[in-house]
Every structure is written in structure tokens, then in C-alpha cells.
Amino acid sequence: MKKLFLLSVLLPVMAFSQGSQPMSSAADDTMKKSAENFLNTFYEYYQNKEWEKVLTLLCDDGIYFTETESTALPVYYKLVADYADKLDYSLKIKFKSVQTQIIGQCAAFLTVKVLADYKDKNGTKISEYIRMFLLESTEGSWKIKSIYTYDIDPFIFSEPIDKKWQGGITSSNYQSITATGLLYAFTNFLLTECKNSSVDVSLLGKKYAADWAKGIIDGGMKSFEHYIETLTWYIQAESIYMEVLERSDTTFKVKYQPYNPGASKATFDQELTGFFSSYFSELSSYFGGESTLVTEGKYWILTVNKQ
Numbered sequence: 001m002k003k004l005f006l007l008s009v010l011l012p013v014m015a016f017s018q019g020s021q022p023m024s025s026a027a028d029d030t031m032k033k034s035a036e037n038f039l040n041t042f043y044e045y046y047q048n049k050e051w052e053k054v055l056t057l058l059c060d061d062g063i064y065f066t067e068t069e070s071t072a073l074p075v076y077y078k079l080v081a082d083y084a085d086k087l088d089y090s091l092k093i094k095f096k097s098v099q100t101q102i103i104g105q106c107a108a109f110l111t112v113k114v115l116a117d118y119k120d121k122n123g124t125k126i127s128e129y130i131r132m133f134l135l136e137s138t139e140g141s142w143k144i145k146s147i148y149t150y151d152i153d154p155f156i157f158s159e160p161i162d163k164k165w166q167g168g169i170t171s172s173n174y175q176s177i178t179a180t181g182l183l184y185a186f187t188n189f190l191l192t193e194c195k196n197s198s199v200d201v202s203l204l205g206k207k208y209a210a211d212w213a214k215g216i217i218d219g220g221m222k223s224f225e226h227y228i229e230t231l232t233w234y235i236q237a238e239s240i241y242m243e244v245l246e247r248s249d250t251t252f253k254v255k256y257q258p259y260n261p262g263a264s265k266a267t268f269d270q271e272l273t274g275f276f277s278s279y280f281s282e283l284s285s286y287f288g289g290e291s292t293l294v295t296e297g298k299y300w301i302l303t304v305n306k307q
Contacts, residue, residue, distance in 0.1 A: 067150065107136055180259040257298055
């Protein structure tokens with residue numbers, strides 16, 4: 001997917017750079033410096049909430065890409081500005097790394113790793129992300145043609161730590177798969193202990209559903225539609241494969257693969273499916289629905305119907 005994205009971004013640049021003469025090393029270095037200075041200016045405007053200036057740095061037909069969707073650049077940053085102007089916060093941005101490639105005589109591709117220090121009344125939040133910028137030069141001025149962003153959980157080494165120890169950073173995908181495995185392994189352990197202590201696993205599922213439903217309702221989401229939206233997010237977080245089989249105003253049917261802890265598979269299937277079957281059935285009832293959970297090999301199939 002990322003290769004396809006990069007290809008879609010670079011093809012138009014390659015097209016209008018074909019036939020151009022190779023640039024000298026000095027000219028290339030000058031363009032790199034110019035592009036990096038432009039990016040510094042962009043982030044200076046961004047962290048200072050100078051939104052009108054930010055908008056002047058964007059191509060009218062520019063695109064903002066995330067892992068799941070794309071939005072017109074001017075539209076995206078107008079939405080950001082409208083939202084940010086309602087908040088009281090301070091933001092400091094630091095580049096961890098910048099890599100710049102010049103493409104032909106009128107484009108630059110920059111990959112930056114950024115640490116963002118966000119402070120508001122609730123405290124401080126540190127975010128880390130990778131962003132790729134495609135810049136286009138028109139009449140000697142840079143503008144942003146596209147941005148691709150990829151958020152990662154911060155993993156920071158203090159400055160005194162020697163470079164040889166600064167390893168072990170994993171991808172978000174690896175983190176997600178590992179976290180899902182740990183979740184199910186821990187849940188499976190607890191359910192097995194409950195069974196050994198003669199605790200009714202299905203009753204435990206109902207109690208958990210009641211607590212979870214309260215959280216959803218207290219958050220203002222009370223309708224069947226709100227429930228299905230929340231359930232979609234939830235299943236994405238607790239599975240390593242998800243396929244929606246049916247979706248309408250009254251039906252939601254999804255096939256997904258929970259992480260298999262391996263050694264205790266028989267117990268896992270019996271106790272965990274029993275727990276979640278009870279859990280989904282009880283949870284759905286709070287939002288005017290009913291549900292069934294069945295297994296199909298390594299997959300679970302959950303069907304929720306509006307009553």
C-alpha cells in the first residue's frame with residue numbers, strides 16, 4: 001500500500017521532470033537547503049497557529065494522506081484551524097531527522113521524523129510521527145503538493161545513552177500484533193482461573209458488558225448506529241484480521257481473527273468464545289440489538305441485528 005502511495009505521489013513529478021538536465025551538486029545542495037528552510041517555516045507557522053500563513057504554503061490541488069484516507073490539503077488544514085482555534089494549548093515541534101531528495105528541477109521529497117510536545121490544561125502529551133512531504137517549485141517558490149503522515153508511539157532515548165544501545169524500536173504493526181496476543185493470553189488465563197474456581201464465565205461476560213455499555217452511554221452514544229460504530233473500532237483493536245460481511249441500518253456481520261495463544265487452544269476456544277458470546281449478547285441488548293457469535297476455523301463470526 002505504501003509503495004502504491006509513493007508511486008502515485010511521484011509519478012506526476014517524474015512526468016514533468018523527464019528530459020530535464022541533471023543538476024550540479026552545488027545546485028542540488030542549494031535546492032535541498034531551500035526546501036528544508038521552507039519546511040521549517042511551515043512548522044513554525046503550524047506550531048504558532050498562524051493558519052492563514054499555513055494555507056498560503058499549500059497547492060490548491062494538494063492531498064493529505066493518512067493510513068486510511070486522503071483529504072484535499074486546503075480542506076484538511078482549514079478543519080485543523082477551526083478545531084485548534086477552539087482550544088487553549090501550546091505546541092513545540094522538534095525534528096529528530098530530515099532526509100531530502102531533489103527530483104528534477106522543480107520538486108523535492110522530504111521525509112521527517114518529528115517529536116511534538118503538546119501542553120494544555122490536562123498536562124503534557126508527547127507525540128512522534130513520520131511525515132513525507134512532496135514539494136513543488138513554481139516560479140521560484142515552494143508549495144506543498146502532498147503530505148503522507150504515519151503516527152508512531154514515542155520511544156525516546158535520553159541523550160547520554162550511547163548510540164550502540166539505541167536499538168529495539170519496533171513497528172506499529174508489530175506492537176499491535178503483540179499487544180493483541182498479550183490481551184488474549186491474559187484474558188484466557190483469567191478465564192481458565194475462573195473456571196477452576198467454579199466462576200460462571202458467561203455471567204462474567206454479562207457483568208463486563210454492563211460496565212462497558214455504561215461507558216458508551218455516558219459518552220453520549222446511545223443509538224444502535226452509535227453502538228455498531230463503537231463495535232467496529234473495538235474489533236479492529238482486538239483482532240489481527242477483520243472483514244465486514246454485512247452492513248445495513250439493521251444488521252452488522254463481521255468475520256475476524258482473534259489472536260491464538262497456541263498452547264492452550266482448546267481451552268481458549270471453549271472459555272473465550274463462551275465469555276465473548278455472553279458479552280456481545282448482553283452488550284447488544286443495551287442498544288436494541290441481539291447478537292450471535294460462532295466460530296469458523298481460526299475465525300469468529302459476529303452477527304448483530306437490530307430488534
